[in-house]
Amino acid sequence: CRYCHKAQTSDEARSFQTVAHEACLNCHFKLKALNKKAGPTDCSGCHAADRQAAIQRLEDIPRIRRNQPDHLLLSLWLKDAVRTGEPSRQFISPVAFSHKSHEAATESCYVCHHASMxxxxxxxxxxxxxxxxSIRLEKAxxxxxxxxxCKGCHLEQMKDxxxxxxxxxxxxxxxxxxxxTGCHSIQAALLKPVPADxxxxSAIAEAEIASRKAHWSLVSETEIPETVTIDIMKDQYEGATFPHRKITQTLSAGAQKSxxxxxFHGTEQTLCAGCHHHSPLSLTPPRCASCHGLSATPDPDGRPGLKGAYHGQCIRCHQEMGIQKPAATDCAACHKPKTGPDQRTSGVDIKGQAP
Known part of the structure; x- marks a missing residue:
């Protein structure tokens, strides 16, 4: 509807607000007059968040066919080459794109095709x-x-x-x-000669999409330390025992849903980079203290001290993922108050990892 009915009424068509209210409400009132099950007939019935939440959502929505291909290759030079019959000298690997899967993941065509079909x-x-x-294709x-x-939508998914x-x-x-190459993955050899059909x-795009991993795997459980005790800074509190394997597997299970x-989690160790950042992927990454010092003053390049790094990373992760316990202010939930003499150490105890 939005492709013709814009936000404001024009000489060509009435506003979307007008036609949407007329179409929906007229139908609701007609059904109600016939004593049949009908949708809301008052403003809050559609616009109030609590009443919206009570409306049953359709699980199996029929796919709207508008002559769109199920699969296609996104490439400007390929489009020009098909039109002229001459291959481009400036090759950029096309993107294999699935209309079918993206339609299932969005509310409507309007999400991407925001101005027209x-x-x-x-x-x-x-x-x-x-x-x-003046927004170029590359920029869009x-x-x-x-x-x-593409990129803006994918970044939005990361907010899950x-x-x-x-x-x-x-x-x-x-x-x-x-x-x-995560997106631009079609090799030049597949496009010689230039596929005009x-x-x-569509077949080239479909084959490339089918070859992509549907499920991402984590490293072997024996390679993941079961617990890590962080006590390099213990003073008023004892060291914190971090359930490393449990948390890693929980994060992995969440990633598997997408x-x-x-x-895009290209290797088994990609997930490790969420915490072990700014260093090469490895099963034996450098310890946090390799880059973060004991000083409470951040380094000139902005790196926080070790205490700030640990607390900032753990607390931010819990907040973003909606984890209520332990609370950010409940210090003793992670490290018990110290009762004995000062036994400050300078190490991290790692347990549960195969030799």
Whole structure:
């Protein structure tokens, strides 16, 4: 409806608000007059959050067919090559895209096709156009701020509580720092000669998507320490015994629920980087004290001291994931108050890991 009925009434069509209220309410009133089950007929019935929550959601919504391909290759140069019959000298691996899976994950086509049902390139040309407010295709697809683009939408998924414990604490990389092959994965050999048949293009995309991992796996349990006792700073409190294996497996189970995470968590050790950040992926990462000192004053480059690093990471993760216990202010829940003489040590005790 929104493609014709915009926010404001125009010479071509009435506003979306007007037609939506007329279509919905007229139907509800007609059913109610016939003593049949009907939807709300007052404002709060649709617009109040508590009454919205009580409305039963359809689980199996029929797919709307609007001549969209199930699978396609997103590539501007390929589109030009199919049109001209000449391969491009500036090869960038196309993106295999599934309309079918994305439709199931969004409310409507309008989420991505925000202005019309036309392909993105209609407005977002290589150099931008008046229709796109000069926003180029590359910018539209990779914008971190727009839900209509690939990157912006994927970043929004990271706000899910199963993801945000780690991702909320990770600085966003600039585009050149990212590994483009996670999306741009179609090899040049598959496109020689240039596939002019839309069915062949769709088949290439479908095969690439089918080859992607549907499920991501964690490293072997024997490689994950069962507990880690952090007592390098113990003074007023005893060391904190961290249930390392349990937490790692819980995070892994959350990631398994997302096919997006399964694809982009490229290796078994990717999840480890959520805490063991700024160092190469490894089963034996450097200890936190390798980079964070005992001083309470942050380093000139902004790195917090060890106490700030531990508390900041643990508490932020709990807040983002909605974990109520232990509370951030309940110190004794993680490390018991110390009662004996000072026995400050300078190590971390790791247990439960195979030799």
């Amino acid at each position: 036309d392909p993105c390139i209609t407005c977002h040309t290589r150099i931008g156009s008046e229709k796109s407010a 697809m990779h914008s971190q701020r727009s839900m209509a683009g 509580k199963n993801c945000s414990g780690c991702h909320s604490q990770m600085p966003q990389k600039f585009l050149p720092e990212n590994d483009c 839309p069915k062949l293009i 096919r997006l995470a399964s694809h």
